Amino acid sequence: MDFLTLVQVLDSTVRLATPLLLACLAGLFSERAGIFDIGLEGKMLMAAFFSAAVAAITGNVWFGLLAGIGSSLALSGLHGAASITFRGNQLISGVAINFLASGLTVLIAQSWFQQGGRTPSLLSGGRFEPIELPFAIGPTEAAETGRRLSDLLSEANVLQQVYSELISGHSIIVYLAGLCVFLTWWVLFRTRFGLRLRAVGENPAAVDTAGISVIRLRFAAIAICGVLCGIAGAYLATGLQAGFVKEMTSGRGYIALAALIFAKWRPVAALWACLLFGLLQAIALRFQNIDLGGFVVPVQFMEALPYILTVVILAGFVGKAIPPKAGGQPYVKER
Amino acid sequence: MTAPAIQLKGISKAFGPVQANKDISISVAPGSIHGIIGENGAGKSTLMSILYGFYKADKGEIWIKGNRTEIPDSQAAIAAGIGMVFQHFKLVENFTVLENIVLGAEDSGMLMPSLSRARKELKALEEEYELYVDPDARIDEIGVGMQQRVEILKALYRKAEILILDEPTGVLTPAEADQLFRILDRLRSEGKTILLITHKMREIMEYTDTVSVMRRGEMTATVKTAETSPEELAELMVGRKVLLQVDKVPAKPGKPILEIQNLSVTDSMGVERVKGIDLQVRAGEILGIAGVAGNGQSELLEVLGGMRADRGRISGSVKLHGSELPMTGAGSDARARRDAHIGHVPEDRQAEGLIMDFHAWENVAFGYHRDPAYNAGLLMDNAALRADTERKMEKFDVRPPLPWLAAKNFSGGNQQKIVVAREIERNPDLLLIGQPTRGVDIGAIEFIHQQIVELRDAGKAILLVSVELEEILSLSDRVAVMFDGKIMGERAADQTDEKELGLMMAGVAGEAA
Numbered sequence: 001m002d003f004l005t006l007v008q009v010l011d012s013t014v015r016l017a018t019p020l021l022l023a024c025l026a027g028l029f030s031e032r033a034g035i036f037d038i039g040l041e042g043k044m045l046m047a048a049f050f051s052a053a054v055a056a057i058t059g060n061v062w063f064g065l066l067a068g069i070g071s072s073l074a075l076s077g078l079h080g081a082a083s084i085t086f087r088g089n090q091l092i093s094g095v096a097i098n099f100l101a102s103g104l105t106v107l108i109a110q111s112w113f114q115q116g117g118r119t120p121s122l123l124s125g126g127r128f129e130p131i132e133l134p135f136a137i138g139p140t141e142a143a144e145t146g147r148r149l150s151d152l153l154s155e156a157n158v159l160q161q162v163y164s165e166l167i168s169g170h171s172i173i174v175y176l177a178g179l180c181v182f183l184t185w186w187v188l189f190r191t192r193f194g195l196r197l198r199a200v201g202e203n204p205a206a207v208d209t210a211g212i213s214v215i216r217l218r219f220a221a222i223a224i225c226g227v228l229c230g231i232a233g234a235y236l237a238t239g240l241q242a243g244f245v246k247e248m249t250s251g252r253g254y255i256a257l258a259a260l261i262f263a264k265w266r267p268v269a270a271l272w273a274c275l276l277f278g279l280l281q282a283i284a285l286r287f288q289n290i291d292l293g294g295f296v297v298p299v300q301f302m303e304a305l306p307y308i309l310t311v312v313i314l315a316g317f318v319g320k321a322i323p324p325k326a327g328g329q330p331y332v333k334e335r
Numbered sequence: 336m337t338a339p340a341i342q343l344k345g346i347s348k349a350f351g352p353v354q355a356n357k358d359i360s361i362s363v364a365p366g367s368i369h370g371i372i373g374e375n376g377a378g379k380s381t382l383m384s385i386l387y388g389f390y391k392a393d394k395g396e397i398w399i400k401g402n403r404t405e406i407p408d409s410q411a412a413i414a415a416g417i418g419m420v421f422q423h424f425k426l427v428e429n430f431t432v433l434e435n436i437v438l439g440a441e442d443s444g445m446l447m448p449s450l451s452r453a454r455k456e457l458k459a460l461e462e463e464y465e466l467y468v469d470p471d472a473r474i475d476e477i478g479v480g481m482q483q484r485v486e487i488l489k490a491l492y493r494k495a496e497i498l499i500l501d502e503p504t505g506v507l508t509p510a511e512a513d514q515l516f517r518i519l520d521r522l523r524s525e526g527k528t529i530l531l532i533t534h535k536m537r538e539i540m541e542y543t544d545t546v547s548v549m550r551r552g553e554m555t556a557t558v559k560t561a562e563t564s565p566e567e568l569a570e571l572m573v574g575r576k577v578l579l580q581v582d583k584v585p586a587k588p589g590k591p592i593l594e595i596q597n598l599s600v601t602d603s604m605g606v607e608r609v610k611g612i613d614l615q616v617r618a619g620e621i622l623g624i625a626g627v628a629g630n631g632q633s634e635l636l637e638v639l640g641g642m643r644a645d646r647g648r649i650s651g652s653v654k655l656h657g658s659e660l661p662m663t664g665a666g667s668d669a670r671a672r673r674d675a676h677i678g679h680v681p682e683d684r685q686a687e688g689l690i691m692d693f694h695a696w697e698n699v700a701f702g703y704h705r706d707p708a709y710n711a712g713l714l715m716d717n718a719a720l721r722a723d724t725e726r727k728m729e730k731f732d733v734r735p736p737l738p739w740l741a742a743k744n745f746s747g748g749n750q751q752k753i754v755v756a757r758e759i760e761r762n763p764d765l766l767l768i769g770q771p772t773r774g775v776d777i778g779a780i781e782f783i784h785q786q787i788v789e790l791r792d793a794g795k796a797i798l799l800v801s802v803e804l805e806e807i808l809s810l811s812d813r814v815a816v817m818f819d820g821k822i823m824g825e826r827a828a829d830q831t832d833e834k835e836l837g838l839m840m841a842g843v844a845g846e847a848a
């Protein structure tokens with residue numbers, strides 16, 4: 001494997017890790033506030049559909065993004081009403097959201113577009129285009145010189161390869177996701193809101209007796225969760241791919257949850273965990289059949305790898321992860 | 336004359352049909368310690384929750400420093416200068432002391448300036464009130480006494496002038512409790528007003544200036560502490576004369592029933608909870624095990640009661656009537672223990688003694704449900720079981736005496752009577768009894784103590800575990816103190832006192848003392 005191939009695999013790792021990372025941070029906000037959110041998957045799926053649908057209709061990806069965020073927020077509100085206001089079971093509410101999203105997206109897609117439950121393929125303008133950073137070798141340069149991009153890249157030096165392939169050429173959401181890691185850390189550990197958010201996930205009674213509304217804090221947390229899930233879903237349908245297809249999240253919400261546990265609910269660790277999952281997906285995409293000295297690892301196994309890792313992590317094989325103490329429990333004032 | 340720090344006028348509060356507070360009026364002078372004493376369910380906590388904005392009173396007025404004040408939520412209570420130290424601390428365990436103090440009282444959206452100002456402020460408060468804590472220690476790394484200081488500092492940081500403490504000494508060693516009262520004394524001399532809610536007579540008599548007594552939601556009296564006596568207060572609390580001392584003749588111990596040699600218990604996390612202890616309980620005596628909660632007493636009781644057979648590692652020898660009692664494997668479970676005539680009243684009656692949603696008569700059968708008297712062929716003989724329950728309820732004065740009432744609908748004291756009746760009425764050779772009167776009202780305490788003493792006088796052996804020193808001292812014939820999984824020493828109950836036992840409970844070696 002030459003260096004350029006490695007860089008290309010890492011490049012695709014970053015792209016694939018982006019929706020995971022956004023969903024993972026979404027879950028982090030929610031769970032740090034004591035609300036388990038198994039509905040990340042459903043929120044992403046809903047956002048993926050509505051962003052693609054609105055982008056297809058309006059031809060503007062930004063309207064798509066807004067629609068995606070809006071639809072995800074609506075599901076967050078549902079989760080909040082069920083599990084915060086009415087103190088229902090958070091897992092059941094989350095599962096219900098996943099089912100709702102799974103059915104509703106296809107139903108509406110069929111009714112609006114009649115393409116078998118998908119949206120039309122998005123044209124440029126309806127998608128998040130790659131951003132070419134200055135001095136990077138990209139399609140612009142290829143067009144100017146009239147040569148193929150891959151030739152240009154393989155002739156360039158190592159530094160230029162890394163810069164052009166790995167750093168440059170992603171859509172704005174990828175860079176935004178990276179920024180979100182730092183932002184999340186900063187909000188959580190450097191602001192008043194973060195202190196209260198972490199406290200409400202550990203001991204809501206402490207927050208309540210300090211004169212702060214537990215309910216408002218938790219709704220704020222799941223609203224942030226909704227926004228991030230919305231961006232993640234929109235990126236799936238309008239960045240990573242060009243349109244919505246049925247069940248296109250394919251378990252990414254659950255993988256994000258696994259990454260969250262793996263990262264022990266810490267933002268920077270979440271970045272690494274998501275990159276690991278992204279890498280596995282990228283390898284599976286790039287090397288369909290790996291030949292290990294006569295034994296060919298089937299592509300199905302490679303594609304299953306992220307999910308196998310998810311199960312392993314959720315089963316608790318990777319160290320001891322202590323979740324926020326009040327997670328999963330509705331807050332009831334005690335006498 | 337200065338206005339009272341707190342004045343409550345005609346406070347009433349009902350939860351459904353239950354009148355928790357009925358037309359309560361008190362007036363507390365600034366710079367004093369005012370005690371509120373009453374049985375469980377007398378409405379003390381409800382009253383304090385109203386004062387701290389957790390509940391809204393149905394009727395009545397709150398006046399703070401001469402001004403009528405509405406307290407719709409905790410924020411308003413804090414603004415009115417009221418601070419509350421709850422019985423169960425409201426601290427975030429994985430936060431530092433400083434973060435806990437700042438939480439909810441931050442200066443601005445950014446955390447760092449708030450924290451550094453709080454650090455300075457804390458320093459000043461520490462010096463003013465001699466309340467020393469390490470601001471950077473995590474709550475789960477410091478002891479309960481220290482955690483309580485953090486709660487007090489939290490209130491002071493919010494400029495509280497009135498401090499409410501709800502059963503503050505429940506989790507403290509006697510030495511820690513003394514320290515707490517020194518702090519409260521200091522706060523009083525700085526002009527703070529303190530409301531002390533407790534059921535411990537000693538604390539009321541020694542530390543308060545005035546005391547109010549509550550019974551069944553009503554304030555029955557408010558008196559100057561110097562002008563009353565424990566007997567009078569107890570009578571006001573219960574509504575009849577109460578025996579504060581357990582009435583018993585000297586024990587006539589017989590042959591050893593239970594002999595424990597070098598018993599060690601390691602829990603499933605690998606922590607050694609009981610570290611090679613030796614104990615003996617003889618027929619016709621009560622051996623009391625004193626200690627602050629969490630020093631291995633619970634594990635000892637559970638092992639003897641057959642509740643830990645499949646958890647952790649157990650070694651050492653336990654003999655009953657001189658023959659080996661298996662600690663692991665076959666014959667070490669709770670069923671085998673009951674077959675060996677060991678009765679067990681577990682420490683936590685709601686989690687281990689009863690199933691709260693089940694009827695009283697079903698709860699009376701638990702552990703003894705294989706008894707032929709309760710069975711008719713394949714089916715249970717529910718009629719016999721109910722009749723037996725009625726008999727036990729009558730004998731143990733369980734109120735209301737209704738076998739089909741769910742366990743959760745009885746008061747704490749009556750729940751405990753059901754458990755105690757179930758175990759004692761089997762006439763066990765050895766009774767293991769943990770925290771027999773935790774959360775039980777004075778009237779029921781008196782009754783349960785009498786039953787235990789009667790069982791002793793019938794020549795049975797009793798192993799009593801309690802965190803209430805007063806109870807240990809008045810009930811036991813011999814006292815052993817556990818600290819950090821070890822027995823610190825043994826004393827005859829009539830040849831020791833709270834002070835000596837308190838030192839041993841804090842880990843100061845007993846034998847030398």
